[in-house]
Amino acid sequence: MKKKLLIPSIIVLLTAFAVAGVFLLMQLYIADKSFDTLDRALKSLIDLQASAAYNGYFAWTKMYDFVMQGNLTEANALADEIPKSFPLVASAEIIQEAPPEENFVVGADGELLRIVYPIRDDDEFRTAPNAVAVTIIQASKLLDIVSPNGFKIDMTGGRKTTYGIHVSANLMHISLWNIIAMVLLTVLFASLLIQRYVKKTAFFLDTRGLESIIYLFEQTEKMSASHSRNVAVLALFLGKKLGLRGKRLRNLYVAALLHDIGKISVPTNVIAKAGRLDSKEYMQIKQHPVISARILRSFKEFERLSQIVLYHHEREDGSGYPEGLTGKDIPLESKIIAVVDVFEALVGERPYRNPIHPFSAFEKLKKMPLDQRIVKVLIDNYSELNAFQPPRWVLSYSPWLLGV
Numbered sequence: 001m002k003k004k005l006l007i008p009s010i011i012v013l014l015t016a017f018a019v020a021g022v023f024l025l026m027q028l029y030i031a032d033k034s035f036d037t038l039d040r041a042l043k044s045l046i047d048l049q050a051s052a053a054y055n056g057y058f059a060w061t062k063m064y065d066f067v068m069q070g071n072l073t074e075a076n077a078l079a080d081e082i083p084k085s086f087p088l089v090a091s092a093e094i095i096q097e098a099p100p101e102e103n104f105v106v107g108a109d110g111e112l113l114r115i116v117y118p119i120r121d122d123d124e125f126r127t128a129p130n131a132v133a134v135t136i137i138q139a140s141k142l143l144d145i146v147s148p149n150g151f152k153i154d155m156t157g158g159r160k161t162t163y164g165i166h167v168s169a170n171l172m173h174i175s176l177w178n179i180i181a182m183v184l185l186t187v188l189f190a191s192l193l194i195q196r197y198v199k200k201t202a203f204f205l206d207t208r209g210l211e212s213i214i215y216l217f218e219q220t221e222k223m224s225a226s227h228s229r230n231v232a233v234l235a236l237f238l239g240k241k242l243g244l245r246g247k248r249l250r251n252l253y254v255a256a257l258l259h260d261i262g263k264i265s266v267p268t269n270v271i272a273k274a275g276r277l278d279s280k281e282y283m284q285i286k287q288h289p290v291i292s293a294r295i296l297r298s299f300k301e302f303e304r305l306s307q308i309v310l311y312h313h314e315r316e317d318g319s320g321y322p323e324g325l326t327g328k329d330i331p332l333e334s335k336i337i338a339v340v341d342v343f344e345a346l347v348g349e350r351p352y353r354n355p356i357h358p359f360s361a362f363e364k365l366k367k368m369p370l371d372q373r374i375v376k377v378l379i380d381n382y383s384e385l386n387a388f389q390p391p392r393w394v395l396s397y398s399p400w401l402l403g404v
Helices: 002-058 061-068 072-079 139-146 176-185 190-220 222-241 246-257 261-265 279-286 288-297 300-310 332-347 358-366 372-387
Strands: 089-096 105-109 112-120 127-138 151-153 166-169
Touching: 002 089, 002 112, 002 127, 002 139, 002 261, 002 288, 061 072, 061 112, 061 127, 072 089, 072 127, 112 139, 127 139, 139 151, 222 246, 222 332, 222 372, 246 300, 246 332, 261 288, 279 288, 288 300, 300 332, 332 358, 332 372, 358 372
Parallel strands: none
Antiparallel strands: 089 127, 105 112, 112 127, 151 166
């Protein structure tokens, strides 16, 4: 009996080793193909964080004046606010050092990232000659956002990313898809399955890039992030009513979700200001569509959405910004976002004013230089909004927050 079981046992054991070997090779192959996507997502997240810190704190006349007066105590008191606004930043300080020519320079220091900034005035015409700002970011926190399971920090054997973070694939991470792939590989569909799995893994990591900037947006500007989630679902509802389908509808949703991401570079006190904005503050606000578009262009998979985001403050009569386009030159998706952006701003909660009733908001929309065909579709179908069920592909962290 034992001899009869010997050969089947050897076959089972060899099969298990073969499957394990194929699985390991598949994981290595996927990790190699996914590294570039991971690197791009990390670079975009770091650039976004550094750009926001530079525009919000270090291209700031108040900070510049303190430094030029030699008052580093007050300058560092301002810098101490940065970790409160940017949770990825472990520390920030002003030190004596020759400034870089770029807006920021990123360098790796073991498992930490050291980002150095020049200190300039609001107009960026003058630079403090002998002082810089330095922020420190823990690389592990970045990786937790971009790839919480797929990769890990590995200072000895990992591959070097653009900004010097060494990472390696976490081959011990086994998901349901891994198990399914292993089973199917044993029935000789290896080539087809590897290609499909690589594609899915790359899509997962690309989506992580989107999740990363939304997470950062949530942490630094909660009011605008909540507004954007509402605008995204409203745009989705209105887009469907206007006949958008498939990829075009998805693009509208993601563009609406990220239309205000550029506000991450606008000081919070300007965004939340209760009174009238002065000319300088208004110019800062008017820059956010340009910055939003620039951020999206840094993600290859979202580059196509940059034009939609860039023009969401344009108006039918040419009175909008940043380019003063008129009706026929404004993309339909931008017009949809413009309508729901204004509507949500009127009926949504704000710290500096009470919301107005949707019907009052409709009357205001009718008098604005928005696409009135889209306004009419919103008004005519508003009663259906409460029962609207977003598609399953809508991101789970984009709930409908607006009461109807």
